[in-house]
Amino acid sequence: MTMIETVRIDEQGREQLIRLKRHTGIETWNVLCRWAFCASLAEPTKPPARQFKGEPAVEIAWRVFGGVHHEIYLALIKQRCLQDGLGLDQATVQEQFRLHLHRGLGYLASDRNVRSIGGLARKLDETADPAAA
Numbered sequence: 001m002t003m004i005e006t007v008r009i010d011e012q013g014r015e016q017l018i019r020l021k022r023h024t025g026i027e028t029w030n031v032l033c034r035w036a037f038c039a040s041l042a043e044p045t046k047p048p049a050r051q052f053k054g055e056p057a058v059e060i061a062w063r064v065f066g067g068v069h070h071e072i073y074l075a076l077i078k079q080r081c082l083q084d085g086l087g088l089d090q091a092t093v094q095e096q097f098r099l100h101l102h103r104g105l106g107y108l109a110s111d112r113n114v115r116s117i118g119g120l121a122r123k124l125d126e127t128a129d130p131a132a133a
Contacts (some may be wrong), residue, residue: 003093007033007065010037013102016109017058029058030065034073036104037097041076046084047099051108 009017020032058117066073077097078088086092 004062008062009058016058016105021108034085040100040104047103
């Protein structure tokens with residue numbers, strides 16, 4: 001059993017996914033969520049704490065989110081928790097994953113340069129290598 005069974009996305013995140021899907025042409029939300037998660041992990045700062053109110057607007061099974069690499073995504077969030085001085089208990093890992101996912105969705109959806117799949121790729125390339133910007 002994995003530490004994260006379901007990826008929960010609030011209404012704002014759902015709207016950001018719709019915008020990203022429209023701009024990039026990427027049809028599946030799980031792929032967009034993976035990119036958003038990784039974009040947030042590339043940031044050196046912790047995502048800001050926030051309260052998620054109400055029922056999630058979107059739920060994606062963890063194995064659908066991660067696909068064949070779901071264990072790698074789990075290892076990435078655990079490593080980030082350690083890097084940020086946080087625990088590895090289930091609640092912390094789940095909360096940090098959700099915070100990173102939502103921060104990444106916000107980054108990608110608000111970036112005016114992400115108006116195509118090429119723009120998304122360039123954004124992520126810049127995030128991975130700031131010298132390339």
